[in-house]
Amino acid sequence: MMPADLPDSAAFGATLTIDLDALISNWRLLGKRAGTEASAVVKADAYGIGIEPAVTALAKAGCKSFFVAHVSEAIRARKVAPDATIYVLNGLLPGAAETFAAHGLSPVLGSHEELLEWASFRQTGAQVRPAALHVDTAMNRLGLWPGEGLNLARERSGVIAAAGIGLVMSHFASSEVETDPANARQIAAFAEIAAALPEVPASLKNSSGHFLKDCPSYQLTRPGYALYGGNPTPGQPNPMKPVVGLEATIIQTREVEAGTQVGYNGRWTAKGKRKLATICLGYADGYPRNGSWTDTSTGGSVLIDGVSCPFVGSVSMDLIIIDVTDAPADAAKRGASVTLIGGPLDLETVGGGAKTIGYEILTSLGRRYQRRYIGG
Known part of the structure; x- marks a missing residue:
């Protein structure tokens, strides 16, 4: 422990100032622009500013849903946002279902194997939060193939129902480049998935997605970088406040x-x-x-x-x-x-x-x- 009389200038070589009011303002701006509910992506320690202060401030401002990458991050977020929905983007690692249940977390399921494991866990009578379904429309990173996702969605009473899906989502690959034709292809591919699951809320927009023309907001958006003051419209004036x-x-x-x-x-x-x-x-x-x-x-x-x-x-x-x-x-x-x-x-x-x-x-x-x- 440092002496109580040690000045900050002597204890630290640099000072990082984090404006939580600007963070909240950016979240509200994006929600207003989308015309629907905006969540907050708080992975990577809330993009470096600290999960606990970021989630606390956003939850107090009215944010109800958060996205992280790892279960460890989700557990930290849960401690300061006991009523929020917290999604883990990196999916369900083998044998992790009990941890999700214990902390009231929602896995983002991106493979048939994950769907089956989560559905099997639910069938034991475990009390769990609704999971999200990730359909890959361009990234080739995580998520079901679009065709696979459509087939499962059309079964209705199959594994998607057994898994208790409460959100269907995809992730843009090039939304910061407004003219990239991949955006239109992804929007069209995801529209098919969302239409096949009309009773399930959908989410597509990331930070830059809020500024794409002809991109539906659906029921939930997922801003990340822009919340923290990053420019979601490269080459144009930044609409976000610095954080x-x-x-x-x-x-x-x-x-x-x-x-x-x-x-x-x-x-x-x-x-x-x-x-x-x-x-x-x-x-x-x-x-x-x-x-x-x-x-x-x-x-x-x-x-x-x-x-x-x-x-x-x-x-x-x-x-x-x-x-x-x-x-x-x-x-x-x-x-x-x-x-x-x-x-x-x-x-x-x-x-x-x-x-x-x-x-x-x-x-x-x-x-x-x-x-x-x-x-x-």
Whole structure:
């Protein structure tokens, strides 16, 4: 335990600010846009912001359904949302039915084997929540083939009935690309499935699906990335509010001369006299090493008093070196804060600088940050 009088600035090298009011606002916006009930996808520790605070805030705001990837995540969500419906997207692992029943969880069944195992468990008289049926319309990852799903749906009294299906769903492969013809094919394929099970609520829209033309909302939508401030309409203005901000502290500054090599393996060389600063954050905190800026490739950057300052050299485990030559001297000094996520440095920009996507930036947010929750 840290001493009670230890200041946060001494205990943590970086601060992650999470705006729960913005999270709730994004959820409400998507539900209003869809004109139907919006659930919340809270897998991967609620995309890095924390399952417990995210689920607590959303449930308080009226969210009734949550989706996670693993049973362990579902159990955490259940503790703070005792009345919610909690679906486990990764399906029913062999022998896991009793755990689902014990915690009131709903498996997303995506194979005939899973359907049979769940139906058999229900026939023992076990008290379980309704399961979801996943039909694969494009991803070739999880789910029944469309033809298989249609055949089972048309049987009505067969294994789908025995499994107690309370939701039928599919997952878009390219919904963020509005012009991709795969979207129309998936919408049409899923419409057949939903029509074959008219008494079962359906779910198709993910975050970007809320912005696709001619895409039915059905009874439930499943936003994820957009809830956390990610842009569901790449290349267009982001309709979502930012949820996360990240700042780190400058530990040390120094001046180097032209020709000085910086960082591991000397991968960046100063082209002139430069002022450098080192911040207390690295790839162990979830910032990808691909954000390194070398002599031959660009990388990430920070904002100091509104001035963009690039990384220089390799992102190391606990530290990043920044070229702060162009920043105001009084804002680029030992103990000052720099912005890594926030303002113009939105998730998409940060992801691009690290040669990845905003999803990875979010879900990699480290556990060594001081986490500051506001709102909610």
